[in-house]
Amino acid sequence: MKRFLPLALLLGLLALAQSPGAKLYSANCQSCHQATGQGLPGAFPPLTHLDKVVQAKGGREYLVHVVLYGLQGPLTVEGKAYNGVMPPFRQLKDQEVAELLNHVLTAFAKSKAKAFTAEEVKALRAKPLSPQDVLKSRPPVK
Numbered sequence: 001m002k003r004f005l006p007l008a009l010l011l012g013l014l015a016l017a018q019s020p021g022a023k024l025y026s027a028n029c030q031s032c033h034q035a036t037g038q039g040l041p042g043a044f045p046p047l048t049h050l051d052k053v054v055q056a057k058g059g060r061e062y063l064v065h066v067v068l069y070g071l072q073g074p075l076t077v078e079g080k081a082y083n084g085v086m087p088p089f090r091q092l093k094d095q096e097v098a099e100l101l102n103h104v105l106t107a108f109a110k111s112k113a114k115a116f117t118a119e120e121v122k123a124l125r126a127k128p129l130s131p132q133d134v135l136k137s138r139p140p141v142k
Contacts, residue, residue, distance in 0.1 A: 019099070019103060020096070020099045021099035021100050021102050021103025021104070022103050022107070024092070024099060024100040024103070025100060025103050025104060025107075028089055028092075028100070029100070029104070032044040032086075036108070037104065041080065042080070042081075043082070043084060044082070044084065045075065045077040045078075045080070045082045046077065046078065046108075047104050047109060048108050048109055049077060049078050049109065049141070050104060050105055050108070050109040050111065051105065051109040051111035051112075051113065052141040052142070053138075053139065053141050054105060054109070054111055055111075055113065056139035056140065056141050057139055058137065059141075060113075060116070060120070061124055061137070062134070062138055062139055063101055063116075064097060064101065064120070064121055064124045064125075065124060065129055065134045065137060066086065066134055067089050067092070067097050067100060068088060068092075068097065068121075068124070068125055069088045069090070069128065069129045069130065069131060069133075069134050070085065070086045070087050070089075070131040070134065071085070071086040071131050071134050072084075072085045072086070072130075072131035072132050072134075072135060073131075073132055073135040075135065075138070086131070088131065090125075093118075094118040094119075094121040094122045094125065095118040095121075097116070097118075097121045098115070098116040098117055098118050098120065098121050101116045102115050102116055
């Protein structure tokens with residue numbers, strides 16, 4: 001038992017060291033998109049391609065809408081087809097949505113895009129969308 005105490009302490013300290021966005025990802029997204037952001041083939045798409053999305057015209061708005069309002073319908077990501085449902089996370093505060101997206105973009109997509117802000121999320125929250133409408137707004141990415 002004494003041998004495991006230092007390991008437990010280390011794991012506890014690592015959990016405390018997580019960024020707010022990483023904690024939000026672990027609590028809300030990881031079960032589907034996995035700890036690595038690679039998703040599950042055929043079920044949940046990877047998040048590693050999101051730099052292409054955020055750089056596309058309308059991409060920033062689309063990503064905020066995905067988190068706030070969910071996503072439903074057929075989707076092709078990196079040549080692979082998906083047709084599932086992502087639940088909305090409207091309960092997250094504007095700052096939390098920004099932190100979550102910033103974590104995903106830096107940790108998995110290795111994006112250097114401008115950071116999302118709570119103000120940006122608040123402005124986009126003003127016009128609610130259905131998950132199907134969010135899908136229709138997805139910018140084309142190659």
